[in-house]
Amino acid sequence: MLDVACGTGLEDKFLKLSFHVTGMDLNSGVLRIARRRNPELTYLSGDMRTFRFENRYDVITCFDAMCYLRDHTELRKTFRNFHRHLLNGGVLVFYLDPVFLKEHHKQDTIVITKKHNQEKHITLIELYRRKGRSVEGNAVYMIQESSRVRFEIDNFETFGFFDVARIKRMLRDTGFRAHLYSGGRNITFSLRKYNQHSPYPIFVCEK
Ligand SMILES: C[S@@+](CC[C@H](N)C(=O)[O-])C[C@H]1O[C@@H](n2cnc3c(N)ncnc32)[C@H](O)[C@@H]1O
Numbered sequence: 001m002l003d004v005a006c007g008t009g010l011e012d013k014f015l016k017l018s019f020h021v022t023g024m025d026l027n028s029g030v031l032r033i034a035r036r037r038n039p040e041l042t043y044l045s046g047d048m049r050t051f052r053f054e055n056r057y058d059v060i061t062c063f064d065a066m067c068y069l070r071d072h073t074e075l076r077k078t079f080r081n082f083h084r085h086l087l088n089g090g091v092l093v094f095y096l097d098p099v100f101l102k103e104h105h106k107q108d109t110i111v112i113t114k115k116h117n118q119e120k121h122i123t124l125i126e127l128y129r130r131k132g133r134s135v136e137g138n139a140v141y142m143i144q145e146s147s148r149v150r151f152e153i154d155n156f157e158t159f160g161f162f163d164v165a166r167i168k169r170m171l172r173d174t175g176f177r178a179h180l181y182s183g184g185r186n187i188t189f190s191l192r193k194y195n196q197h198s199p200y201p202i203f204v205c206e207k
Pocket of ligand 1: 004005006007010011024025027046048062065068069
């Protein structure tokens, strides 16, 4: 399988328990961390919109990254590229956070996430606001290490703003049979079918 936009390879730690995984990302810095985390896996550099690999895969995943595409035109280009790299009968799995979806977006959404290990407690506070055809995101990290607390401010990023109905049509036009499931806030996967009240559409697309 190919894990597109694999980041630091966090998901690959679990995916490799069941699959022969190749990871791909745009950013060479995160790939270095991914290679350290999963030294037995192959990691390649590439842009999801334009990459061309010789291999064809049974599964392509793209987690927490489609939002970096600017608009539906880039999304269509990326779907075509994924389709090209899948074997017949292969499956593409991805999700989009509700904040990037017309059907679910709420202006000024604040998301608070907490993570910790033995040395550090990290609280991430994100604010998302819609601006025309994109969504702007700002983030602050509060890092508690022993008795010290420091703050890191993430420069604002611009994300795409998409439409579930349009994505479904584009997937169909690209040659996918798309099945939408209902996910939870922490991307828990359920086998319940997506409806407009489901907070988190998870797309499972068969070639
Ligand atoms: C929020 S991280 C998600 C990482 C990982 N998939 C996860 O769920 O932990 C988003 C990743 O997408 C990558 N990315 C953004 N745009 C990309 C593109 N056009 N092609 C490939 N990777 C991209 C970034 O470099 C970053 O590592």
